Amino acid sequence: MVQRECKGPLQTLERLILASKSPRRRDLLSGLGLKFDVIPSEEKEPPFQEGQLPQEYALHVAKLKARNIAKNYKDSWVLGADTIVVVDGDVLGKPKDREQALSMLTRLTGRMHTVYTGCWIVGPYTSGGYEEGFVVGSNVWLSNLSRDILESYVLTGEPMDKAGSYAVQGLGSFMVERIEGSYTNVVGLPLTELVGTLLKLEIVGPRK
Template identity: 50%
Template sequence: MKRPLILASASPRRKELLELAGLDFKVVPSHALEPLPDDSESPEEYAVSMARIKAVEVAGRCPDAVVLGADSVVAVDMDILGKPVDEADAVRMLGMLSGRTHRVVTGVCVVMPGHEDRMFSVSTDVTMADISPEAARAYVETGEPMDKAGAYAVQGRAACFVTRINGSYTNVVGLPLAEVVSIFSEI
């Protein structure tokens, strides 16, 4: 890649994943406003839309760079769970996930000067064990779920709740690394 790469995200997990891939990049968090999902949007449409909003905002400030934007949501059926607004919301979300399979959807947008934006989403099915209300509250009290879509971190303490992952593990962490690296190998 001849142009500098910018990650339009303050997520430490996305930063760590790109570092694992050996990519040379700079972090420039997006300042874009993030609208709530529209009832007519699928989780995939919403995640891609949010990734594009973030990438385009940063590309406007860094016009000579390749900008990577991403947004992850947790979908229970068609309900989109973002980050919890408070501890009670986090406990509620964990209750929704308890004992069932949900999807983690990450939307990705790559903005490249002189090229059309590349946008896609990756979905991973995650199955959770039954989570007792006490276990949910104890987990929430650690503070870990408060900035995570769906109120959990698969790479953290919530790993003990996850019984099965069908699809990309890195997608659940916050960035479908194989797909992202594939795009960068093409440009």
């Protein structure tokens, strides 16, 4: 269990748990000034089913992650999240090896794809329980790059734990031509929508 806290415009009013091991999500939340616990979910992600809408899949996985932690921390608010990359209706997850990472990047380069992040919040069971979720989509265009450049990027190792095999906030930023929609959504958490929900539920508030 790791607690994160820094100065920012917001403060946490209720105990909040982030059910994710993603350092990018941790940084986004802590950058707001929030104090929270990090307890990664061990829930196994189900395979994407044919005919399933990608955004429904992302929300479903986020729900599984949040519920997996909430059942053991019934006095806390739990946030689960899942980010996927979608192109031609196919969901691209994290690559299994360098060859698959290069294959994904080759498919994405020079064109547009969509990044969906599903967020699911579970409230304290001791107060009757509460659940709410939402999905945000952003369109991303990668520049048209040669195979040599893509191979060099794969060799950095950065793509290996990233959906779609690139990090918009990392070394992979040089590939991103433009984004239509939320940037933080592509990183891993749509902060505008998430903060609005956390404020509505009075989990967070302005720092005084």
